[in-house]
Amino acid sequence: MPQTPYQQLEMEFKRLHALRGAASLLRWDAAVMMPRGSVEQRGEQLAVIETVSHSVLTAPKIARLLERATANANGMNDWQLANLRCMRRELDHAIAIPNALITRMAKATSIAESKWRDAKKANDFALFAPHLEEVLKLTRDRSQILGQALHLDPYDALIDEFSPGLTSAVIDQVFALLSQRLPALIQQAIEKQATETVLPLTAEITVVKQRALSVALMKVMGFPFDQGRLDESDHPFTGGVSGDVRITTRFDVNDVLSGMMGVLHETGHAMYSQGLPVDYRGQPVGNDAGMAIHESQSLLVEMFIGRSRPFACYLQSLLGSTLNVTGAEWDAENIYRALTRVKRSAIRVNADELTYPAHIMLRYELERELLVGNIKVKDLPEVWNVQMQSRLNVTPANDADGCLQDIHWSVGAFGYFPSYAIGAVMAAQLMEHLRNDCPTLDDDIAAGQFTTLFSWLRQYIHSVGNKVNASELIQEITNRPLTAAAWLRYVENKYLE
Amino acid sequence: MPQTPYQQLEMEFKRLHALRGAASLLRWDAAVMMPRGSVEQRGEQLAVIETVSHSVLTAPKIARLLERATANANGMNDWQLANLRCMRRELDHAIAIPNALITRMAKATSIAESKWRDAKKANDFALFAPHLEEVLKLTRDRSQILGQALHLDPYDALIDEFSPGLTSAVIDQVFALLSQRLPALIQQAIEKQATETVLPLTAEITVVKQRALSVALMKVMGFPFDQGRLDESDHPFTGGVSGDVRITTRFDVNDVLSGMMGVLHETGHAMYSQGLPVDYRGQPVGNDAGMAIHESQSLLVEMFIGRSRPFACYLQSLLGSTLNVTGAEWDAENIYRALTRVKRSAIRVNADELTYPAHIMLRYELERELLVGNIKVKDLPEVWNVQMQSRLNVTPANDADGCLQDIHWSVGAFGYFPSYAIGAVMAAQLMEHLRNDCPTLDDDIAAGQFTTLFSWLRQYIHSVGNKVNASELIQEITNRPLTAAAWLRYVENKYLE
Numbered sequence: 001m002p003q004t005p006y007q008q009l010e011m012e013f014k015r016l017h018a019l020r021g022a023a024s025l026l027r028w029d030a031a032v033m034m035p036r037g038s039v040e041q042r043g044e045q046l047a048v049i050e051t052v053s054h055s056v057l058t059a060p061k062i063a064r065l066l067e068r069a070t071a072n073a074n075g076m077n078d079w080q081l082a083n084l085r086c087m088r089r090e091l092d093h094a095i096a097i098p099n100a101l102i103t104r105m106a107k108a109t110s111i112a113e114s115k116w117r118d119a120k121k122a123n124d125f126a127l128f129a130p131h132l133e134e135v136l137k138l139t140r141d142r143s144q145i146l147g148q149a150l151h152l153d154p155y156d157a158l159i160d161e162f163s164p165g166l167t168s169a170v171i172d173q174v175f176a177l178l179s180q181r182l183p184a185l186i187q188q189a190i191e192k193q194a195t196e197t198v199l200p201l202t203a204e205i206t207v208v209k210q211r212a213l214s215v216a217l218m219k220v221m222g223f224p225f226d227q228g229r230l231d232e233s234d235h236p237f238t239g240g241v242s243g244d245v246r247i248t249t250r251f252d253v254n255d256v257l258s259g260m261m262g263v264l265h266e267t268g269h270a271m272y273s274q275g276l277p278v279d280y281r282g283q284p285v286g287n288d289a290g291m292a293i294h295e296s297q298s299l300l301v302e303m304f305i306g307r308s309r310p311f312a313c314y315l316q317s318l319l320g321s322t323l324n325v326t327g328a329e330w331d332a333e334n335i336y337r338a339l340t341r342v343k344r345s346a347i348r349v350n351a352d353e354l355t356y357p358a359h360i361m362l363r364y365e366l367e368r369e370l371l372v373g374n375i376k377v378k379d380l381p382e383v384w385n386v387q388m389q390s391r392l393n394v395t396p397a398n399d400a401d402g403c404l405q406d407i408h409w410s411v412g413a414f415g416y417f418p419s420y421a422i423g424a425v426m427a428a429q430l431m432e433h434l435r436n437d438c439p440t441l442d443d444d445i446a447a448g449q450f451t452t453l454f455s456w457l458r459q460y461i462h463s464v465g466n467k468v469n470a471s472e473l474i475q476e477i478t479n480r481p482l483t484a485a486a487w488l489r490y491v492e493n494k495y496l497e
Numbered sequence: 498m499p500q501t502p503y504q505q506l507e508m509e510f511k512r513l514h515a516l517r518g519a520a521s522l523l524r525w526d527a528a529v530m531m532p533r534g535s536v537e538q539r540g541e542q543l544a545v546i547e548t549v550s551h552s553v554l555t556a557p558k559i560a561r562l563l564e565r566a567t568a569n570a571n572g573m574n575d576w577q578l579a580n581l582r583c584m585r586r587e588l589d590h591a592i593a594i595p596n597a598l599i600t601r602m603a604k605a606t607s608i609a610e611s612k613w614r615d616a617k618k619a620n621d622f623a624l625f626a627p628h629l630e631e632v633l634k635l636t637r638d639r640s641q642i643l644g645q646a647l648h649l650d651p652y653d654a655l656i657d658e659f660s661p662g663l664t665s666a667v668i669d670q671v672f673a674l675l676s677q678r679l680p681a682l683i684q685q686a687i688e689k690q691a692t693e694t695v696l697p698l699t700a701e702i703t704v705v706k707q708r709a710l711s712v713a714l715m716k717v718m719g720f721p722f723d724q725g726r727l728d729e730s731d732h733p734f735t736g737g738v739s740g741d742v743r744i745t746t747r748f749d750v751n752d753v754l755s756g757m758m759g760v761l762h763e764t765g766h767a768m769y770s771q772g773l774p775v776d777y778r779g780q781p782v783g784n785d786a787g788m789a790i791h792e793s794q795s796l797l798v799e800m801f802i803g804r805s806r807p808f809a810c811y812l813q814s815l816l817g818s819t820l821n822v823t824g825a826e827w828d829a830e831n832i833y834r835a836l837t838r839v840k841r842s843a844i845r846v847n848a849d850e851l852t853y854p855a856h857i858m859l860r861y862e863l864e865r866e867l868l869v870g871n872i873k874v875k876d877l878p879e880v881w882n883v884q885m886q887s888r889l890n891v892t893p894a895n896d897a898d899g900c901l902q903d904i905h906w907s908v909g910a911f912g913y914f915p916s917y918a919i920g921a922v923m924a925a926q927l928m929e930h931l932r933n934d935c936p937t938l939d940d941d942i943a944a945g946q947f948t949t950l951f952s953w954l955r956q957y958i959h960s961v962g963n964k965v966n967a968s969e970l971i972q973e974i975t976n977r978p979l980t981a982a983a984w985l986r987y988v989e990n991k992y993l994e
Contacts, residue, residue: 014541015545018538018541018542018544018545018546019542019545019546019549021538021541022519022523022542022545022546025522025523025526025542026519026522026523029522029526033530033726034741035722035723035724035725035726035741037721037723037724037740037741038724038741041515041518041738041740041741042741044511044515044518044779045515045516045518045519045522047515048512048515048516048519049515049516049519049546052516052549224534225532226532226533226534227532227534227535228532229530229532241538243534243535243538244531244532244534244535244538244539282541
């Protein structure tokens with residue numbers, strides 16, 4: 001039976017999805033299973049698969065089919081029309097950048113990442129600076145070419161790669177409100193917490209027990225272990241593909257809560273991936289709607305649910321019954337206090353939920369200034385420290401804990417940072433509606449019953465896939481555009497109650 | 498700098514190697530790590546990568562480059578010339594089969610494999626028969642097309658896919674001698690062993706302890722854990738690529754020796770893969786020389802070394818010191834007897850080294866007769882049982898333990914079986930020369946010192962890669978063509994001493 005142009009496109013994107021799924025598994029394996037001696041070979045395998053994927057997407061055939069399918073869109077349903085839009089967007093991004101620039105960028109970031117690791121280890125920014133310079137220069141070129149092709153401001157074009165539809169105008173508005181309110185909020189929260197006692201949670205819990213506990217928790221939340229795994233890695237992450245989602249965490253025998261919060265965070269990501277529309281699996285419209293909304297799902301589960309009083313109640317009974325821990329430090333209120341401690345720190349990944357946006361706003365400002373050339377690479381350490389002092393009242397002990405702490409810029413991921421904070425803001429806005437729709441939520445969580453939560457998320461967010469972009473989705477669900485107001489209400493209520 | 502045709506070929510085959518390496522990792526993951534619900538997606542990922550690999554190899558460019566490189570072969574070294582030959586061979590195999598037949602075969606074997614699993618479980622050959630019929634028909638077509646293209650007898654063309662250069666004429670000669678001598682040998686060995694006592698090795702050893710023991714043993718043998726792994730799976734196998742070799746075994750808490758023998762077998766395979774010439778990694782000449790020689794390496798380590806008196810001595814001290822097992826059953830002589838017990842069985846994978854070739858000869862005869870149509874699929878169960886009775890004096894309890902026991906035919910792997918027995922014969926012939934070159938071998942093994950063994954194997958076999966085919970390699974090392982004589986001397990000496 002002859003296939004329509006649209007059907008042929010579906011076949012081609014299914015092939016692309018299979019190749020990307022293979023690459024995703026190879027990256028998961030590299031982080032979790034692979035012996036150290038195979039780094040180079042794995043790099044070659046991934047490079048070849050990425051080249052093949054790029055040529056599948058940019059083959060002249062695809063552009064031709066897209067034109068014909070768009071011209072014959074009568075009778076297509078909403079999903080198919082949205083799929084065509086998503087396909088067009090992928091193609092526009094892929095063909096915009098000349099192959100020569102892709103190759104130069106791949107080479108430059110591969111070297112810069114490795115030099116960044118050395119520089120961080122040696123606390124020597126000078127080692128990294130020339131390589132960051134090179135990556136920055138190529139990223140500047142990329143952003144201009146991409147911006148021109150997509151009719152976007154260059155920096156917005158970079159954001160669009162990670163979070164389609166998100167713009168610096170929206171981010172600016174959100175961050176303006178946060179900048180204005182956050183310093184006082186942090187100060188008040190710290191002062192308030194100074195009057196509260198937190199007993200240290202000192203039990204030594206073996207990795208085997210923590211793993212079993214995490215698996216039990218994931219099962220209670222509905223994570224399907226016939227379609228995913230839990231493993232350990234240096235940095236927790238979610239990999240794989242919808243239908244084979246693999247999360248990792250890091251266990252600390254002296255800190256049972258840290259590994260568990262990692263699991264909650266990644267389970268939030270994983271449930272989103274698992275809940276994407278199965279009927280459109282392998283199609284662009286069946287993907288997630290970008291990094292900001294993805295982060296909203298992980299933060300909603302970790303911060304809004306996992307670090308809440310109802311969840312602390314559930315944890316008290318869960319830890320008591322499975323680990324036999326007893327004593328006042330394992331009371332719900334003490335667990336809650338331990339999980340919500342606010343502390344100014346120079347390190348982003350150690351930051352609590354209240355100080356976290358300050359870290360992001362710093363990076364957002366600096367990466368924009370770096371891109372337009374208002375800040376020179378050589379001045380980065382100093383500018384970083386000045387900003388850190390003014391935003392959080394701390395000065396990093398050294399550059400390793402300062403401007404060398406993140407991998408992102410070394411791999412050319414400019415435009416990625418905002419999604420962390422925007423994700424939190426999205427989560428707060430969604431959470432107000434979720435609470436409204438589900439009045440039993442807190443009682444359910446305290447009872448270890450997560451169906452209410454995940455049914456709502458699946459219905460309104462996960463199952464929508466990439467049919468509308470994240471900003472449209474927020475508007476549709478909450479009847480208003482993205483705003484920092486809900487997040488500010490949330491943290492005020494939580495930290496200054 | 499402009500590249501020569503040969504250099505361009507090296508680049509293309511490097512890409513092919515990367516794709517195949519990726520596929521190999523995806524298959525390993527499917528057997529060891531993958532959640533059950535992802536079977537279909539993994540199948541799609543593998544199918545796409547295999548299609549891409551096929552088109553990289555069969556692109557008109559490759560044939561053109563091969564002609565130009567061959568015409569300009571002056572000044573090339575032996576390795577490069579051999580590499581050109583290997584490339585040509587790969588291309589000849591790949592272009593011989595029309596794409597339509599490849600697709601039909603992929604579909605038929607995918608269904609047949611799944612039906613075979615059902616049929617084996619239900620002990621119902623009729624469930625499997627029509628699907629085997631279809632695979633057989635397509636394999637017959639394949640063998641004829643391939644034979645014509647390679648100027649080989651159709652069945653030899655199938656053998657050549659697994660063991661380049663091996664022919665049924667050679668196999669016939671080897672098997673004729675074995676058929677003639679084996680029945681009496683088996684009978685005599687069983688009678689002799691009937692007079693010997695074997696104490697059961699009854700200790701219950703946890704999987705954690707067995708795993709640690711296996712890792713220790715692999716380390717002693719020189720397996721590089723920075724370039725490989727040990728895991729568990731339903732059926733032990735060796736996967737991955739040279740430089741990232743992954744073996745698996747199956748542990749039985751009540752039988753410490755069985756898991757360990759699995760580890761030894763796969764370590765034999767793995768050391769071959771790890772020892773392939775690093776300078777030609779990613780090139781066809783840097784690959785192994787086929788399944789028969791690969792099996793010779795695993796059997797040499799498991800059977801000739803692992804089930805020998807010197808190794809039993811080493812095991813006695815190793816098990817005593819690491820597992821604290823004591824008692825007469827853990828004496829070297831008793832361990833040796835347990836490891837060399839001869840017993841007629843209907844099941845190939847349970848067979849000891851002496852009865853094993855009978856299982857292979859049966860399959861070899863039957864698959865040839867099936868291919869030329871002298872045996873009908875519907876008659877297979879009966880013919881199988883008659884043969885089993887005449888060769889081993891046993892009748893399978895049912896078809897699940899009879900003609901349904903192996904997966905091979907369901908996936909179209911006709912021509913594969915002989916490599917198991919030919920591998921054993923090769924190992925014996927190599928072993929005589931190894932012993933001659935290394936008079937301290939037995940003492941070294943008894944002392945847990947494996948450098949002598951693996952240095953010899955690396956020098957004469959592993960590091961040769963695919964530079965000459967396995968038959969030529971045997972001839973070069975032993976100064977005579979492949980013959981069953983050495984194997985017969987070996988088993989007579991071992992079992993009738």
